[in-house]
Amino acid sequence: MSVGRAALTSAGLSRDFGGVGVFDVDLHIDRGSVYGLVGRNGAGKTTLLSMLAGLEKPDSGLVKLDGTTVSMCPDVPEFEPWLTALEVVELSAGLGAPRRSGVREQALCDAALRDAALRVLSRVGMESAARRRVGGFSRGMLQRLSLAAALVVRPDLLILDEPTSGLDPEGRRTILDLVRDLKQESTIILSSHIVHDVESVCDALGLLDGGRLVLQGRTADILDAHARPVWRLQSRSSREARILAAALRAEEWTLSVEPASEFGLLVEAASVEAGERGIPQVVSREGCALAGLTALDSDLESILLSVSSASASTVASMTGGGTRTWRGP
């Protein structure tokens, strides 16, 4: 999939819960990238992430990590409700830190951990809630606290299971902005069934369907490979729509031009590039107004839905090695 140095690879990773689970997953995740794991509910995302985090033992296969520190944020974070946010992050930092021999040395170490905890809480926008008890936190605050507790150990690999589920739009944006910033420091695996989130932050993605990885590649490559050369063109009047239809049909790169809704046309081109260049030229040449031009079924969600549907009928007969991989140029 990639030429970059791998932060994590897996080979033949399987965990069978009696017909459901995860089967023969081969992952390749570049160091310093954000890898999105998408799939329907029950596709096996959480099981796969649990195996990568070492929480679940695979039946077969292996995971190879480049780095020693792995942090995971579960989809529904839960902490001791009687601890403050600062104490949760301090605890997270302290559990991985070695104990010092002297009282003074330990006090200095504790002070350093507290400073680090406060910095991380500030980074996730929770400095004002640092000394509040976790019991009264909203879902969004718990997600951010979970992220802070994971970040304070400076992980080489950060695993986020559905980090934006249950959040309001502002909360989602905060988390996604954080994920974008974090890829400077860690490799991130992010699972989600909100494809728009994955599209906006992930450099690469894998599609799980029925426990199998049916698609894996760089996000841009997948979008390019699946983009259909069909556009909805919107004009300002029926007269202009007729003029444009006639002009477009006369072009040799158009395969079909059909009326669609009021003043609209569906234009199918021979290639994406021909349509992207040709349609605006024809509109300009004919002196018509362009009210709208939308590429159809070229968003990641449409692509993944079509791949997922296609794989459903074929995956049952696969015995392994069924992943479709898109390589970068």
Added chain:
Amino acid sequence: MTLWQLEIARLLRTRRALVLAALFTFLGCTAPLLEHYAADILASATSDGVRVELPPPTPADGIASYESNAQQLGLIGVVVVASSALCFHARPQAFVFYRMRVARRRDMVVPRYVVVVGACVAAYLLGLFGAWYETTLLIGDPGVPRTLAHGGLMSLHLAFVVAGVAFIASFFRSVLASVGSSLGVYLVALPALSVVDFVEPWTPQALADSAAPLVSGSDGLGHYVVPAAVSAGLTVLLLAVSIQRVQTSARSRDRSAGSIPE
């Protein structure tokens, strides 16, 4: 913050330590009182023409009455507090936090076990002090060394009870199920086992039943060497199995070892 500080905070902030102390103190202060006025209470409760005569209470009765209450109501309190702390799988998402960070299984269990046992023993001894004080005041001095000897044996029994709860809790995903099963073992199965004559002298239950014979002087401490050894052995065994049953993350173990297997 360390795991030890976390467990102390758990006991204090959830008021569990306070509840344990209040429960055992209440039991300790009321038991000798009830023993002292048992004859009067019975006389007022019986109908006309019926006369109940009780022998005058002895100091051993005062302590034994506390021990009897502690083995029922007190034990329920101990089991609830221990299950709440040691049933790791009751809150799986919270458990993930510890599994990802704590490398050694024993670090997950030992602080919780030791702090809970410490709180239970402290609460029990507080109640025993109350029982000794009131017994001395109302009935007669039971003797400090013999009362302390019983307190020591009962502390060992409580350590065994909490280890058993840790073992039972490792099989359940709910605190309620763990509490119910533990109470079934400690309130029904073990007392039933101690009814069997040839088993009774060496079961841990003998430690809990040591109040009357030990304080009255009919048994010496030497009589309890075998059940104490059995209790200590079972405590270590149950704790070891509980530790083995705790799952940590392979990654946290790898980090602790300083390498990732390939």
